[in-house]
Amino acid sequence: MKVAVLGYGVVGVGVYEMLGKAQGLEQGPVLVRPGKADAPFKVTSIEEICADPSVGAVAEVMGGVSPAFEYAAAALKAGKHFVTSNKALVAAKGVELKALAEENGVAFLFSAACGGGVPFLHNLSLARRSDRIQSLGGILNGTTNYMLDAMQRLGMDYGQALADAQRLGYAEADPTADVSGLDALRKIMLACAVAYDRLPTEGLLNEGIENITAADVAHFRGRGYTCRLLARGGQNPDGSVYAFVEPVLLREGAAECSVLENYNLARYEGACAGPMVFIGQGAGRWPTASAVLRDLSCILQGQRAMLGESCRQAKADNAALEQLYYVRLPEAFAGRLEAESAETENGVARLITKPMSVLKMHGLAREIRAAGGELFFASIGG
Numbered sequence: 001m002k003v004a005v006l007g008y009g010v011v012g013v014g015v016y017e018m019l020g021k022a023q024g025l026e027q028g029p030v031l032v033r034p035g036k037a038d039a040p041f042k043v044t045s046i047e048e049i050c051a052d053p054s055v056g057a058v059a060e061v062m063g064g065v066s067p068a069f070e071y072a073a074a075a076l077k078a079g080k081h082f083v084t085s086n087k088a089l090v091a092a093k094g095v096e097l098k099a100l101a102e103e104n105g106v107a108f109l110f111s112a113a114c115g116g117g118v119p120f121l122h123n124l125s126l127a128r129r130s131d132r133i134q135s136l137g138g139i140l141n142g143t144t145n146y147m148l149d150a151m152q153r154l155g156m157d158y159g160q161a162l163a164d165a166q167r168l169g170y171a172e173a174d175p176t177a178d179v180s181g182l183d184a185l186r187k188i189m190l191a192c193a194v195a196y197d198r199l200p201t202e203g204l205l206n207e208g209i210e211n212i213t214a215a216d217v218a219h220f221r222g223r224g225y226t227c228r229l230l231a232r233g234g235q236n237p238d239g240s241v242y243a244f245v246e247p248v249l250l251r252e253g254a255a256e257c258s259v260l261e262n263y264n265l266a267r268y269e270g271a272c273a274g275p276m277v278f279i280g281q282g283a284g285r286w287p288t289a290s291a292v293l294r295d296l297s298c299i300l301q302g303q304r305a306m307l308g309e310s311c312r313q314a315k316a317d318n319a320a321l322e323q324l325y326y327v328r329l330p331e332a333f334a335g336r337l338e339a340e341s342a343e344t345e346n347g348v349a350r351l352i353t354k355p356m357s358v359l360k361m362h363g364l365a366r367e368i369r370a371a372g373g374e375l376f377f378a379s380i381g382g
C-alpha cells in the first residue's frame, strides 16, 4: 500500500523513512507548504494526492485542527485510509472523521496521538471489544514527567526543570499545553472515546504543574510520596464518563514512581484482564513514527476503526469520584476546605483534605485563585 504523508517535520521525516523499509508499505508523495517542494517526492497540493489512484492511505503528521481536518476529510472522501498522530485533530473532530471513514468504507486510526510509541490505544481498542474497561490513564505527557522527576530526584526548582526540559528539546518554547495538563487531557479524551464510545468534550478538568514549588516537593518527599501528573478516565455507574488530569502523590512502589525522565506510562484495567501497564517513549521522531507505521500495518491486516460505530461526543461527569487531596495555600484561605490534618508555617497552610469529589476540588481551587490565593493541590493516590 502506497502511503502519502502530510507534513515533513519531526514525525513526518520518521514516517517517510520508515515507509521505505516497512513490509507491505511504500513511500508515496509528501505534502509540504508551497515553496518547500525541494525534492521530487514532495508535493504542495492535497488535491493531487487525493486524485492519485496509486495512493492507498494518507498519514497526517502536520499538527493543528485546520487545515488538517479539511485534508483528512478530502482524503477519506477520496477513498484513502487515514492515519494521524495529531491529538488536537482527533480531540476536536474525531467523531466526524469516524463517520466519514465509515461512509467511505476506509480506515481511521490514530494510536500515535496518545502515548506516542507506547502501544496503548492499539491494545485498548482490541481489549474493549471483549472486556469491560474499568478505568484508564497514566503519565501521558513526557515533558511534565521529566520536570517532576528532575524536581524530585535532582532537587531542581520549577524554573530550572523547565529550562532543562527546553534545552533537551522535550518542552516547546511555549510549554503551556504541556505544563497546564491540556496535552494530557486531549490524550485521555481519545482513550475514553476508544474505551467507552464517548468522546468527552465538555466538563473536563485539568490541573497542571505550573504551581508546584521545590518546597512542595521537599514536603511530600519527606513523607514518602512522589508526584506525577496523571490523566485519568473511566465510566461512572450511570454510564457517563469521567476524565480529568491532576498531579497525584504516589507511594514508593507504585509503577508510576519508577517512570523517570520523559517516559510515559499508560494503563487500563479490564474487568477480566485486570491491570495492564505500558511503559515507553511517549514522543520523539522514531517512537511516534513507529506508532503511525503500526496503524498502517494494522490496516493491511484489516483493521478499520478504533472508535465504535456508536461513538459520540459527550459531557464528562467528574462529580462522583472522591479522593483525599494535599493542598498548599495561604493560611487565610485554609478554612475553605474540610481538612483531615493541617500544618501551618509562616502563613502557609499544608492540608490533607477529607474525601472530596474531583469536581469540588478543582472548583474550589478556581475560586481561591480568583480571590487571590496561590495554591497547589495534588490528589493522594495508592
Ligand SMILES: NC(=O)c1ccc[n+]([C@@H]2O[C@H](COP(=O)([O-])OP(=O)(O)OC[C@H]3O[C@@H](n4cnc5c(N)ncnc54)[C@H](OP(=O)(O)O)[C@@H]3O)[C@@H](O)[C@H]2O)c1
Pocket (backbone or CB within 6 Å): 006, 007, 008, 009, 010, 011, 012, 031, 032, 033, 061, 062, 063, 064, 067, 085, 086, 087, 088, 112, 113, 116, 282, 283, 284, 285, 288
Ligand atoms: N514530535 C513528537 O514527538 C510527537 C509525538 C506524538 C504526536 N505528535 C504529533 O504529531 C504531529 C506532528 O508533530 P511534529 O513534532 O512532527 O511537528 P513539526 O516538527 O512541527 O512538523 C509539522 C510539519 O508539518 C508541516 N505543516 C504544517 N502545516 C502544514 C500545511 N498546511 N501544509 C503542509 N505542511 C504543513 C510543517 O511545516 P512548516 O515547518 O513549514 O510549518 C512541519 O514541517 C502533531 O500533531 C503532534 O502533536 C508529535
